[in-house]
Amino acid sequence: MADLQKRSEWYRQRGNTMDEVLGVLDAPAWSGLAADAFRQRLRVVRDAARVASTRHSEAGAASKGWAQALFTLQHKADNALEEAVQAQADLAAAQAAQAALAGDHTALLDALEALQRTYSTYANAAPPAGTPAPTGLELAAARRQAETVGDELSRAGRSVEEAQQWLDQARRDAQAAQAEYKHEEDTFVRTMGDTLSGALEHATAPDLKQYTSAVGKLTSIEKLDTATVSPLMGVLSRLTPAELKLLLAGDPSLVQQFWEHPPAPEMVAGWWNGLTPEVRTALIQAAPGIFGNLPGLPYSDRDRANRISYKEAMKDPNLTAEQRAVLDKMKRALNPPADDVPVQVVAFNLYAKPPMVAVGYGDLDACENTTWCASGMGFGAKDALDSWSDAAKNLWNTQKYRMGVGSPGVIACLEYDNPDVVGVNFRDAAKKGASRFAAELDGNAAARAVFGPGPAPITVTAHSYGTTMAACALTLTHTPVDAFVMVGSAGIDITLVPSLAAVHAGNIYTTAATGDHLAPLGSAVSGRAEPNPGVADSLNPAIGGAESFSSDGDGKDLEPVDGHNPLGTKGSSKPGGLGNAEPSEDHGYFDPNTQALFNIAATTSGQPNKVNGGLTDTGAAAAEHNRQVTENIDRLSRQTGLGR
Template sequence: MVEALGTHLRKWSERLDRQAEVSRNVLDTRLGAASWSGLAADVFSDRLRSLTASASDAAARHAEGVEAATRWSASMGLAQSSADRALRDAADALADLELAQESVAALGAEHAALLSALSALQKAYASTEKPPPGKTAPSAGDVSAARRREQEASGDLTTARFAVEDAQERLEDAKRRAQDAKREYDAAERVFADTLDAALHDALTTVAKPERQAFASMVGKLSKISPTASVNATLMDTLKSLTPQELATLVADDPHILQQFWQHPPSPDQVAKWWSGLDPEAQGAFETAVPGVLGNLAGLPYAVRGRCNLEIYKAARSHPGTLTPQQRKVLAALGDVLADPSASLVCFNLDASVPMVAVGYGDLDTADTVTWAAPGMLSDAADATKDWSRSAKNLYNEQRRLDPGRTHGVVGWMGYDTPDLLTVNNPAAAQDGSWRFAAELDGTHATRAAKPAYVSVLAHSYGTTMAADALTHTKHRIDSFTMLGSAGIDTQVVKSLSDLHVKQSDGSAAIYTTAAQKDLLAPFGSVAGRRAEPNPEVAGPGWTMGGAQSFSSEGAVLPDGSVVKQTRGHSALGATLADDNPNPLNGTAPAGYGYLDLKTESLYNAAFTTIGLPGKVEGGLRPTR
């Protein structure tokens, strides 16, 4: 990999002075190295691509980096070869040393015995006394023979001792050569890192020094991630592999990585496991270093996400001149919404295809019930943050009023590019948004695994199309799904409501639906979009899809004598229209008469279905067929 890096850096550097566009072409082919792919290659390619603006000035420095990479590659090879030889020599020397030591021990004993025998013979030969009966005095030849044997043994012993010394010297030499190889490798690595840092320092003036220092380490770690892994799995491995500083360097170098985390979120279950495995100090370091990653990371505690998103929100507000008109509209709307102490910023992604946010109400980390509310067409965050947040807050307040014995949480999710009047008949927006929404639902299950919540989805209009798609992607089943004024179910994705990952309640799927008689737009949208209408009683001449349980939104007098109002149009919240507004198909309900307006039967009944109390729905439930 180092050789490939050096080769392509050299090509890039040689061409910088002549034509910057050539370097862009090279980089756009991922450095031309078929064997180097995956996130590491992408990150490194992006880093080099950013240098083309100052191509001429950076050419000399990158040439130095090429030389350093080449020297490091050669040094690694030599050091490794030297280390391998040293290890082999050490093993051989150690084996020889053991054999030589055994020989010395054996020959030493033999020599001592022969020396003792020689001494006895010499003494007997020199004696003038008559030998004992049965014994003969040794001859001069006997003494000479014994001396030769002793001398031969002494020579063998000396040779064996020399062998021990030689093996010890070879072992020490092998150790010394191994240490030298390591020092050479470390020195070459430092030279490479320093030279590469110098090159990047001059070429990347916008990158802070700690980020430059972390870059080489970051790329090395990323290169170990399988290039064939899915984007979701790659991002999860990235979280596991990098330190907070390295991940911050990655984000600073390639801000688009934040959109990859949004579009291809890692498994929420794995995210929750990773986070719980960090100590508080490490968690704090990640919060400080990469709030833009953590704020939208499904599977993390909502308190963590809220703090991180608030930091990014404040940073964006401090630089309004860099924002688009849509982004400024979102920030202005959030300023009012977040003034509510019960509100939190669950998602915040200003740089998506359109700004995307989610506003939570209640303590989502501890609430007994958590409802995710998805809007329909014309509900991008730039235009709908205030109204959809108010819709979510209305539902939250109604849940608390009707069920004060438990705690509740509601998320007003504006996390997809909602269609307009021209694109509402196209299923693409629903299909695209469904994957992210599914990840958020699984994220609630993951982060609340220790204390599970009742998890529900409420969706309005085209939001029911998107949410139904999402409920075919979730890993975990939700507890209930409530549809208000559905614009129809996409039969390309959902063949039957039984395909949805929704639990049962009292023997039936906990899927609930309502359509007001004066809502003429929803059934028209189903027909125009060739989608299946889940409310057969209002269906036009198109497909219907049974399997839900229907409730009324036509208004009623409750047992306590209070009145809940009828829904008189399609919108979630009603509005006062100008006299000359034709309001085709009652697309906008009168003020106070939308599906999620206060004191409407629709809101009253939806509050019960979303917290697991369908038996309290006014007027009861009717199975749809």
């Protein structure tokens, strides 16, 4: 007990010392990757020392409690043993007395019976000469003596019963003491196990040589010209797999740094191309959370890494409700759009807030064209990984079987914090998500250019607020995409995208169904420019520069869209929700057999000539709409006295 308390105090003092060191080494005294890694490792060891201190203290308390319980139980056991010994002796004495009295009582009864016969025989006649005849007094005395011995025998019987009961009780007391001892012993063992289990977790130093080597390399990385080489690229190129694994163990937040600020994809692709297959495998196993989400790598390697992370997450007992929801929806997302079609996990960041995922359909390293599908308001991984992946599968099937693409690639991308009905009115989510989405698009181009079979068309289709985010992302890309298709847009933020000419896309298309009242409402309330002039609010600007196509059906084979969401509501015969947010069954933008999905497939596969209903340039309509908006605002200003 005393030793445990001493250890507790030792760990407490070490934790306090490390706290003091952290205070001295905090920024700006020391900054950079090496400083971050060292401080994070020191925090982990400090926290582990404090946990060890607390748990050793608890173990000491448990030991003291066990000692007290042991003393009490030993006293009970000793008393039970003494009682049993005394009861056994009393029982033996009582049984001996009972046996003796039983013999005496039997002899007295036999004698009394003989006296009774003699007395009866000679009660009215004289006995023969020399034959004694008992008197009535003698007979009464013999009867009293037999009764007295009978009473004593009864008392002896009761003494035997009492002694037996006492002995039985003593035995029960002994058994109870033994059971209580076993219970207390088990409790103590369990308490000690629970208390000390993991008490030293992370407190022991890692392989010191490798860890100090990693920190040393990080220090040298920070001396590089960051204008040409990012520090994170230096981490990848300088650290061995073992060093990288140790660094992540000390600073798990590094995974999120790579997610939010990935190195230039073309540099990543070139570096990865120079590694042997064995080194690639070692890196993937050492840091699947980094390499599964690293733009510029082949998608087969990213899939390998993300499958490792996915399997590990399935065994994590501490997942949040959001994370469990993503894993549940992941099962459906991993189903292929058709038999024998590859499914690749393009991104898997379950521990981001919120969780973020991307799943691809087709062989993304060799497909004829790749289409990235960016989801909109309320369609993050935790809420809509299943339905948005279904929308992407519908697009894959339409490209394959209706547009004649031999091997399409389609990615359901949910890699940003999709806003809710309040956040959708602001640019924050779009701005934050844009840099990650831009890196993914450039990574796609870099991977195809470096790993073959050569460059292939890359297109983007986005829905709702996804168009706001994707338009911003496409101003940040280094490699233009072949087409950008906006579907039910929630508007373009002109502070981020001043015009569609700033979007790095060869062709830009847009569509808005007449029955979708929510999309134009979103652009009007937020003040964003509407890319579909025909549905723009009379006081809200439009933005031209795209070609529009119809989503209202052709009156023949292709169905109209009658609401906002990508997929219609099962079992519903008419749209519902705010602004027809929920289309009727089979009448969402990405439902099979809608004019919208047919035209989305045509434009994303580089076949605008197949667009059903043709294409219309929005430039003139947007200009006319904006002229009318100016007049409407001037008229309103005069009416309210706010104008000149």
